[in-house]
Amino acid sequence: MIDAPAPPGARVVQPARRLRGQLRVPGDKSITHRGLLLGAQANGRTRLRNPGLGADTRASAALVRALGAEVSIDDDELRITGLGLHGLREPADVLDCANSGTTMRLASGLLAGRRLHAVLTGDASLRSRPMDRIVRPLRALGARIDGRANGAYAPLAIAPSTLHGAELDIPVASAQVKSAIILAALRAGGPTVLRQPAPSRDHTERILRAQGAELHTNGGEIRCEPAADLQALDLDVPGDISSAAFWIAAAVLHPNAEITIRNVGLNPLRTGLLDALQSMGADIQTHIDTTEPEPSGTVIARSSDLRAINAGGHLIPRLIDEASLLALLATRAPGESRIADAAELRVKESDRLHTTERALSALGLELEAQPDGFIIAGGARAGGGTVDAAGDHRIAMLAAVAAVSGTGPVTIRGARAVDVSYPTFWDDLARLAE
Numbered sequence: 001m002i003d004a005p006a007p008p009g010a011r012v013v014q015p016a017r018r019l020r021g022q023l024r025v026p027g028d029k030s031i032t033h034r035g036l037l038l039g040a041q042a043n044g045r046t047r048l049r050n051p052g053l054g055a056d057t058r059a060s061a062a063l064v065r066a067l068g069a070e071v072s073i074d075d076d077e078l079r080i081t082g083l084g085l086h087g088l089r090e091p092a093d094v095l096d097c098a099n100s101g102t103t104m105r106l107a108s109g110l111l112a113g114r115r116l117h118a119v120l121t122g123d124a125s126l127r128s129r130p131m132d133r134i135v136r137p138l139r140a141l142g143a144r145i146d147g148r149a150n151g152a153y154a155p156l157a158i159a160p161s162t163l164h165g166a167e168l169d170i171p172v173a174s175a176q177v178k179s180a181i182i183l184a185a186l187r188a189g190g191p192t193v194l195r196q197p198a199p200s201r202d203h204t205e206r207i208l209r210a211q212g213a214e215l216h217t218n219g220g221e222i223r224c225e226p227a228a229d230l231q232a233l234d235l236d237v238p239g240d241i242s243s244a245a246f247w248i249a250a251a252v253l254h255p256n257a258e259i260t261i262r263n264v265g266l267n268p269l270r271t272g273l274l275d276a277l278q279s280m281g282a283d284i285q286t287h288i289d290t291t292e293p294e295p296s297g298t299v300i301a302r303s304s305d306l307r308a309i310n311a312g313g314h315l316i317p318r319l320i321d322e323a324s325l326l327a328l329l330a331t332r333a334p335g336e337s338r339i340a341d342a343a344e345l346r347v348k349e350s351d352r353l354h355t356t357e358r359a360l361s362a363l364g365l366e367l368e369a370q371p372d373g374f375i376i377a378g379g380a381r382a383g384g385g386t387v388d389a390a391g392d393h394r395i396a397m398l399a400a401v402a403a404v405s406g407t408g409p410v411t412i413r414g415a416r417a418v419d420v421s422y423p424t425f426w427d428d429l430a431r432l433a434e
C-alpha cells in the first residue's frame with residue numbers, strides 16, 4: 001500500500017500485509033535497445049512487439065530517428081524502417097543518450113567507421129561513467145573517436161574513418177563493450193576476434209545471427225565476419241528479468257507472498273539471481289515456454305526461508321543489475337553472506353556498492369561495501385526510514401522492495417528515477433501489495 005503525503009519527488013511505501021498476484025513486466029530493456037539500433041541498419045521494416053519503453057530506450061529511439069531511420073511507437077509495438085548497413089545519415093545535432101549507458105556505448109560502435117561526424121552526450125551520471133572501455137577497442141579497429149580526458153568520458157566525438165579487423169582482448173565482462181565492438185566489426189575490412197574474461201548477456205549476438213550476420217562463439221572468444229547487409233526482424237520482446245527481479249525478491253522476502261510473472265525473459269546469461277536464490281533455498285519455480293530467439297517463460301516466487309550465500313566469479317555478470325537485490329536478500333538469511341568480483345557496480349548509474357550500502361543501512365540493515373562487493377550480516381528485516389535514490393532507478397526500486405517486505409514505512413526521495421527502466425513500477429506495486 002502507498003500513502004499519499006510525501007515531500008515533492010518522494011514516495012512513501014508502507015509494508016504490505018500480503019503480496020499476491022500475477023503480472024507481466026515491461027519488455028526487456030537490453031533487447032529493445034538492440035532492436036532499435038540494429039533495426040535502423042537493417043533492410044526493411046523491423047517490428048518489436050512488447051518493447052520496453054522507459055526513458056533509456058526512448059533515448060535510443062530518438063537517436064535512431066536523428067540518424068534518419070523512421071520509428072513509430074505505440075504501446076505494444078515499435079516499428080523501425082531501416083536504412084541498410086551503410087545508410088545511416090549524419091545527425092544534424094548532438095545525440096543525447098540521457099541516462100543510458102547502453103545507448104551511448106552501442107551507438108558509438110554503430111557510428112564508428114562511417115562517413116559521418118557525430119557527438120554523443122548524456123546526463124551528469126552518464127558523463128561520469130567510463131568510456132575508455134569502448135574508445136580504446138574502437139580505435140584499435142581504426143575508428144576516429146575522442147572524448148574528454150583523451151576519450152575517458154563523454155561527450156564523445158566520432159569522425160569519419162574506415163575500419164579494419166583486429167584481435168582484441170576486452171578486460172571487463174561487459175555486454176555493452178562487446179556489443180560496441182561487434183557493431184563496428186560488421187563494417188570492418190576483415191574479421192574481428194574478441195576475447196572476454198567471462199560471458200556476458202548475448203542479446204546482440206542472438207539478434208545479429210537472426211539478421212543473417214556471421215558470428216562464431218567459442219568459449220570466451222567471438223569471431224565476427226564483416227556483413228554485406230542485415231535483414232529486418234519481427235521480434236517478440238520478453239518481459240525484462242531485471243524488472244521482474246524486484247517482485248521475485250519482494251515475494252521471497254515477504255512472510256505472506258506468492259507472485260507469478262508471465263512471459264519473462266529467461267536467457268541463461270541473465271538468470272544469475274534465480275540461481276543464487278535457488279542456492280539460498282528460496283521457493284521459486286520457473287517454466288520455459290519458448291527458446292527462440294530468446295528463452296522466456298513463467299516465474300513463481302513465494303515466501304521463503306533463506307540461507308546465506310557466497311557469490312562471485314562468473315555468476316556476477318549474470319546478475320549484474322540484480323546485485324543490490326541480492327545484497328538485500330542476504331540481509332534476511334541468518335549468518336554472514338559475501339558478494340565479490342562485483343567492482344563493476346562502482347560504474348553503474350550510481351556507484352551501486354556505495355548507494356546500496358547507504359540505502360539499506362538507512363533501513364537498519366547491516367552490510368559493508370568492499371572494494372568489489374559486500375559483506376552482509378543476515379537474519380534481519382528492513383525497518384522504516386528515508387532512502388535517497390541517488391538518481392538511480394534500481395536503488396529507488398530496491399528501497400520499495402525493502403519497504404513492502406519490511407516492518408516500517410520508507411520514504412524514497414527521487415522516486416521518479418524508476419521511469420528510466422520501469423515507468424509502471426508504482427502501479428504494479430499498488431496491484432500486488434495489500
Ligand code: S3P
Nearest residue numbers: 030102173174175176177320321
Ligand atoms: C547492458 C549491460 C550491462 C547492464 C546494463 C545493460 C546491456 O552493462 O548493467 O544495465 O544492455 O548491454 P555492462 O555490460 O557494461 O556490464
